[in-house]
Amino acid sequence: MPHSPIAVMWFRNDLRLSDNPALNAAVTWANSNNGAVLPIYILDDVMENQLGGATRWWLEKSLGALETAITQTGAAMEKQSPGKSLHLFQDNAQQVISRLCNDHNIAVIFWNRSYDPQSLHRDTAIKNQCRDVLDLRCESFNSHLLFEPWEVKTGAGTSFKVFSPFWRACLKMPPPLPPKPAPKAIPLSGLVPENAVSLPDLDLSPKPFDWATGLADRFTPGEQAARDQLHYFINDRLVDYADLRDRPDRRVTSELSPHLRFGEISPREIWHALTRHMHAQPGQGKTASKFLSELGWREFAHHVLFHADDLRRKPLQAQFAHFPWRNSPADLQAWQRGQTGYPIVDAGMRELWHTGYMHNRVRMIVGSFLVKHLLLHWQHGLAWFDDTLVDACPAADPFSWQWIGGSGADAAPYFRIFNPVLQGEKFDSDGNYVRQWVPELRDLPTAHIHKPWAAPPLILQGAGVKPGQTYPEPIVDLKGGRDRAMDAYRDMKATRTGNNPG
Known part of the structure; x- marks a missing residue:
């Protein structure tokens, strides 16, 4: 048993070394107490339930990158080989921590907070166990948000239900603290805990075959890749962001969402990088502010998640039950x-399906089509996105699906129904996005590419398009689907008020 006292650094959705408050606290404590740091990651039921196929792929790559970074930064105690620098467990988190504390000289545990109900319940139980049973110091920090959910309140002291006043209130608060650099050295304990597993043991890779080639072509997980992507966005894309961000055929969005999802970069680092850029390039202040408001939308989703009873299963607007x-x-x-x-x-x-990602404007279009034209429950869309998006997030996913379904916070009214033809013609006006992902239509003239069923037979023949054979006929009539959705909405309202004539 090591004689030096140990600080456990429990990584969760904060897979980075820079601007990581819990890690900084662990290193500071170890240096001040002639101690060492034991970095761990626990794939427990709570974490498992937040993962789909695409996010499992991302997590495996991100954990590998984190372990490499810790190894490069670590300094083994007492000249012994540190073995693995990041220790992985696949078990109940409370039991893992209890065993570590009973078997080793653990003095303190640090982690960064999560805000979903399951994580909060787990973390509260572990804090109570550490303090009341193990007589152990236990501290948690905010690394995932700009502001804590309990810090931003209305004038009446309640949580916000509408984004615009929420974000105005955020902007009136003291700005987020500047990000802190990664520790120059991490005094690793050299401890090799029992029951630790290897990264392949977590079984995160796609099975039975590797379908994730397209994900790897589009994204590189890890902290360094996240920082590179931020710099690339600011230097190359930001100038066009405000004007072109709704164009799926023009890649001007940041594509930082999966890095934020796994905490490979902190929102504080993004905030301050954008703020510095606005001061250096005043002419880009408008577009930078627009992007910061999107960071605020992410913030709002987590605040709603924290205050909601069950964002994944219960509509925030009760009538939608x-x-x-x-x-x-x-x-x-x-x-x-x-x-x-x-x-x-x-x-x-x-x-x-091919990249694990979808442009945000198109997410709204496909979401509206599912819940309105097809009249299928938003939870079906949530389940599919949870499994296929690399940025599938416990807050943003259910928040966004409730928003598009009309039942969420600051939701688009249910009767706001996107017409996919008009949306395509407006935001993919040249048809290049459709040509890229629906290649069977690539030879159609632009005038017909968003409504091939309306193209004259000779045009279809010349483009090699056979409706119902090479490309499907529409599965729903747009007007009929819209009318059906509006009838359902009126039925719900009538049922809610007790005026249903049926």
């Missing part, structure tokens, strides 16, 4: 596979 959703496995499958017959919808769903 009575909404008459359809059940159509065939329509759901056509949507999932990008075979709806609506090119902008199909392009988005195919981009998602």
